Amino acid sequence: MSGGIPWLTLPAGYLGSSFIGAGLIACGFDTNASKVACLVLAVFFIFTLWWARRNLLYVPPTSSLSFFLAWVDSMCARVARGGCCWA
Numbered sequence: 001m002s003g004g005i006p007w008l009t010l011p012a013g014y015l016g017s018s019f020i021g022a023g024l025i026a027c028g029f030d031t032n033a034s035k036v037a038c039l040v041l042a043v044f045f046i047f048t049l050w051w052a053r054r055n056l057l058y059v060p061p062t063s064s065l066s067f068f069l070a071w072v073d074s075m076c077a078r079v080a081r082g083g084c085c086w087a
Contacts, residue, residue, distance in 0.1 A: 027037040
């Protein structure tokens with residue numbers, strides 16, 4: 001990490017996600033608040049898809065992510081055929 005104050009910027013992501021998670025859990029107890037939280041999350045998700053539209057589905061063929069995605073795909077196909085992925 002470069003720049004910023006390490007003891008302040010390092011835990012910022014953990015604290016932010018904890019507060020967001022706590023807010024979503026609190027919204028889960030009320031139907032209207034849950035609907036509003038769902039809409040807010042949907043707007044942020046659509047904004048993220050729009051922002052990353054150029055590189056959305058591109059995975060370099062030599063990256064470890066492509067091998068992981070191939071493994072997940074084969075496990076899903078195996079389970080869909082009625083097999084167990086742990087056997």
